[in-house]
Amino acid sequence: EAGVAQSPRYKIIEKRQSVAFWCNPISGHATLYWYQQILGQGPKLLIQFQNNGVVDDSQLPKDRFSAERLKGVDSTLKIQPAKLEDSAVYLCASSLAVRDSNTGELFFGEGSRLTVL
């Protein structure tokens, strides 16, 4: 079974530039999550989708971050304009259903490491 795919693995940009990350979840997984993991900290949820609808985006900095999952499959996370403090690993995860977040059955990709100079 193919896992969660993310790209690019690494990205270096200058502040005020824009960047986009792509995620393809495990086939059949209805729920998709984007997490931000700053060095030395645990992952923090940015946004959660159920199919193509947003379940939770309360911690997404909406002035600069946006995410979409138009067809309920793959997803894109965009940052525009980037700030120094956005340097982090952006993790995508998927699960069969929203309820799976309580059972812990989230499957994570390898992450996209962003460095903002």
Place this chain on the structure above:
Amino acid sequence: GNSVTQMEGPVTLSEEAFLTINCTYTATGYPSLFWYVQYPGEGLQLLLKATKADDKGSNKGFEATYRKETTSFHLEKGSVQVSDSAVYFCALSSGYSTLTFGKGTMLLVSP
């Protein structure tokens, strides 16, 4: 709100030593508790879980018991191997909220 506190690392052990990584939590309601592991160059993966008080989660020789009275979920292994070197994350979910993670604890096991 929900929060998870883990012991700081790195934890450095020799092969076959006993491992404990402490985890305590604060949560509303009755959370489910998890340990995730991240091996070098790989994504996070679920190691074990417990969904109610006094449950013991176990996998690959690792164990953790859900202690409601001490709000703890400490990870233990009787004899670690070099291949256990990784970062370990304690996490919880409560109600319909998704996972809240601790900061992670790096484990380094030497031969």
